[in-house]
Amino acid sequence: MTAPVDTIVIGAGVNGLTAAATLAKAGQRVLVLERGEAAGGQARNVEFAPGFRAGPLGLDAGWLPPPVARALGLRGMERTVPDLTVAVPAGPKEWLALSRDPSRAAEAIRRHSARDAEKWGAFAARVAKLSGFLEALYTIPPPDIDSSALADLLPLLGVARKLRGLGRADMVELLRTIPMSVQELLDDWFEGAALKAGVGAGGVRDIRQGPRSGGTAFVLLHHQVGAPAGAVGGRGFWTAGPDALITRLLEVARGSGVLIRSGAEVRQVVLRDDRSAGVVLASGEEIGSARVLSTADPARTLLGMVDPVWLDPEFRLAVSNIKFRGSSSKVLYALDALPELPGLPEPARSLLGTLSLTGTLDELERAADAAKYGAISDRLHIELQVPSLRWPELAPPGKHVMVAHLQWTPYQLRDRAWNEPGRAALGDGVTARISEVAPGFASRVRHREVLTPVDMEARYGLSEGAVTQGEMTLDQILFMRPVAGAARYATPIEGLYLGGAGSHPGSGIAGGPGWLAARQLLRDWHDRGAQG
């Protein structure tokens, strides 16, 4: 019996579609199975109130590695980086708005600290250099420590040095920086509280730790990958429209012959003779395929879809030890009018970027403290964006959509479960907090939707509601992502591959894991004579 397809791809998000298109372009027959009703996953904007659309991934479009765009022939994927990428409260009715242009940012910083202003340019250049190294690292599979590590590292160093002009001293600086806490890093450079808080927020995005935790300097660099030098959190948004990437990927995938079925939730990966033989859907339908590439997170895939008898208990334990720790929530607001923020410079331009409501690193740390004990801080860290300013089609004319990103709201609450009253209380609290800086905000809210980690899990199938598919912490990157022994996309089960954000290079690297996973799968396929 010949299987109807060469590879089944689980999930039609950015990584799933990237993987599927990559495989199809190499001559494979590919079927994508998507549990949701449409492709796109978290990247898709959905209507949450009549006429208002938003997506939970609003904050950051991520970085589309150029090799992926080239390989798939994705055109028109330009991004717009707003001039003012982030604004932070610097006192009562006072904001520090950072321009993507380092010299103009320095002007704004100078109003608070001349010393900081002097250093800004050098800091921006340093961060760009170090994150540039990560950029190079993110377009190749993780170094394989199992085999000859040196042979693996050499091309990597070559790539980094050629592309970025990185020297050995820069490598040393990178090694020294990544284990640091973002607070230590910023304390070494700056004195201004608002500046440190505005930059430092990037070091704790979507992880459970606060800015004093080791390794958060790496998280900051990770989120700067692909951003212009000096643009804090400034990877920008798709110029062509809110769903530009998904739309293009769908076109490319379909154009290459990929079949996509939505509403098709995979319940189990079928194993026969020690290798994958297809999948069983929730409906009971079985679809044969010698290869399965899952972009569901590693725990859902390996613990949820594979009969435990096929996996080494120690390996399974390692998978169950992956730290997901979803602790971010979103509040989607449908607004009758833009909020008014006294003191915010150039509101129309500032609101095109991100407003980060936490003005000091200590406040940021305190917001994270409660989460350590399974509770929610009463002073959450809130970041705001107004996507409808970027793409007016997201809201009816004159109306707006605002997305609030919240940390920390842990998936696992210690003394209660997430429920409707809890959700409402969270939403009320956020509205009240926003009203502190935007008087009258509450009266402009027409509708509001709260998405807690539990909702993210239910809606997108993300373990513990973690959009990262595994925190981007030092112990869970590169050859440790998602776990040692499965970092090169192939799992211990022959024919089963992982290609979601849970794999290297991780979350926020649009299509990176899917592309690299597909290429690994193709190498193995060719080794087997590209058949069966």
Add this chain to the structure above:
Amino acid sequence: MKRYDAIIVGGGHNGLVTAAYLARAGRKTLVLERRPLVGGAAVTEEVFPGFKFSVYSYVVSLLRPEIIRDLDLPRHGLQILPLESTVVPLDNGDYLGSWADGDLTRRELARHSRKDAEAATLFGRLMHHMAMAVKPILAMVPPDPASLAPSDLRGMLRFAGHFRSLGAERFHALYKLMTMSSADYLDEWFEFDPLKATKSASGIIGTFLGPRSPGTAYVLLHHYMGEIDGAFRAWGFQKGGTGAISETIARAARSFGAEIRTDAAVERVLVKGGRATGVALASGEEIAAPIVVSGLDPRRTFTQLVDPGEMPGDVVEAISRFKFRGSSGKVNLALSRLPDLTCLPGAGPHLRGAISISPSLDYLERAYDDAKYGEFSRNPYMDIVIPSMIDPGMAPPGKHVMSIFVQYAPYALSGGWTDARREAFGDAVVNTLARHAPDIRSAIIGRQVLTPLDIERTTGLTEGNIFAGELALHQLFFFRPVPGWAKYRTPIKGYWQCGAGTHPGGGIMGASGRLAALEILRGSGA
């Protein structure tokens, strides 16, 4: 005027080790110590009449066996007595014990969690492997990773080769140990929270991090380092207190011909034309030597003993970034009688070991939460030992001394340390202890409270950091104290460093002092 080949600034244990090795190699060596006694933070003092305390550092586990053998320390008085047990009083009135005998420890652990009792064996095996993996690095002079000099390239290859030789499984385990928090690391192994708390406590000692902060896991290894050397148990007491270790090394140094002067504070290192030429004492006396070795911490070595103008600007800046952040205090009690623990009443064998106040991970983390916003922990982590139970000479007959290591007490207390705040801190410690041993207050006949500021003032350790600089990943190996100057040299010719602020640093290990001496002998031609 007397001529010396080498002058060691600071008679701490590392300085003494360096002096002993230099003298053993025939160099005329002089040690200058500011205080009236040698030892730095490893000193024994009679704080109250008849009551002797290892005032700062109080236990020993890591003293390198090769130093003990090379310097023939047992002949000079080294005698380490075993510290066999740890008891952790729990919030529910029970306790968690760990004993010298493996069967008893497993049984005790199984009382709380059978799975953990099994996991502990496997965990111990992994730590054995990790300690084996790290041990060669402790004995390695860190290469300069940014240098293209053949010796550094060879060093880097050796370093990289060492990691490759571990094999994938152990490399991954080591990588996790280096990057995770102790709480997360232990979560992967154990379920009984007080066990995780107690093990993770060793990961936070001397750092300004909580058990849930990445970077704390690898310090767990220190508990296992002593064991693979086979020479002695992991933790022990020196007979006569840690000061006796310093005296032992001093005796060894003298036996090789070194001269040691106390009450001799060095004001500055003399530099001429980019070369060290000797030192000037606070008394005004100048002593010449072509080699000057600082056993002080990096801040003092690079920016206080010498005019910062003698150092390249980037080195001064890098030193200014080096983190000290002293976070521990010490309370020394003279007791009229033994304490009675509610969880284990009576004078049992448990009082010959450590009592650890680490009932839960949350407890430790909350202790950290207090400290990170500038307060001392209201309910601190405490590591308590009663040295007089093991070495009766430490206290008058029937009486006892109790040593309490306390974390966290931030150097940068908001509002600053005052006498009143110091006593309030001491009260917090005694109150915490009294929750587990209610009769303790009436047994106290003397109390010495040491804040990080006190530690800094007396021992000279910047910000009172007991490791002469935080043991954080970015301050280890070729980053310790700063990249490019991790090979015990400084930018000033003839001026060297040998303190715990260099690789591998921390604890009464002596490895920094030994490696520095070997580098000096190899590289100086002195």
Add this chain to the structure above:
Amino acid sequence: MLKTTPFHVRTAPLVQGQAWRRWAGYTVPSAYELVHDREYAAIRNAAALIDVSPLYKYLISGPDSTRLLDRMVTRDVTKCRVGQVMYTPWCDSQGKVIDDGTVSRLGERLYRLTSAEPNLRWLSLNGAGMDVTIEEISERVGALALQGPLSRTILQQIAATDLANLKYFRMVETTLAGIPVAISRTGYTGDLGYEIWVDAARAVALWDALLTAGLPYGITPAGIWALDLARIEAGLVMLDVDYHSSHHALIEAQKSSPLELGLEWTVSWDKGPYNGRRALAAERARGAAWRFVGLTVDWDSLESLYAGAGLPPQLPAVAWRGSTPVYRDGHQIGYASSGCWSPLLKQYLALAHLSAPHFAVGNDVRLEVTVEHQRRQAYARVAKLPFFDPERKRA
């Protein structure tokens, strides 16, 4: 203090020479009498009563209990019928033995597993994601081994069931003198024998009942020294003596596969996935690198070595455990890990690890013997295990 077994109040007064040893955190008698010969003789001649309570015991129940055990151990548990007992090792994913023990099927969805080492964590890891309950009953259940040719006769005096039909490696739940017990026809002596599992609270009563019933038949409490002689004669491998758990081994060379331990018969090649399957299949294809075998030492050779020193052969009174080199053609080809003088076979026996291809039965090798402080080599021959295999064991 170490733990004591539920029989301790009865066994302790009988230990004449205070010869105790540790076993899994318990204190158990090495021997009851000052000379343990009679205890050993009882195993082969009458019946010996041995306290084996320190064994670890687990109850595994639930719909996935068979699946859990089958994915964990090397034998095909799906073929284990209710009332059947299977001896089996279990391996890690590299096919190296973690431990060995018995699986008793007590019911359709209920098993008891015994082991030498604690295995609760490993069982739990293997059962993760399955509908199964794992309960450790080590301390709740006392265990006695009644071993020897008269063991059946003695049990039958007080058993509520006819034991004549209880076959080798089968078990039955019944009562002894009214005390509820499980009796399995298993043991660690290679003789006719039974192991009796009893609620710890009834342990002392069971001991008394057995001693009373056995008195006319020469029942004799026996310690570990006697047991050790018997298990070497039976060629049975012992954890921490003849091999190390792969969970505890510090280096690869300290690990063993079932094929190397001569337990190939316990490895199923046609069942579903289980830990170590791939590695074992590969090992089977290329052949085991070494093998656990029996050695019989040539008496004349031994005698002449000692005669050279002016002594008659000095024979060990108890079984030894250690590492003794084995040579062939002048090269070391392995080592013996246990050995004893068999009082029954009148032979010097050893259990040894020999590298391929030297382990074939009948090969002549040399075993190092220390004669009057001098290292010598005695002739020895690779023997088929068990050394002693009486028909009554299975009959």
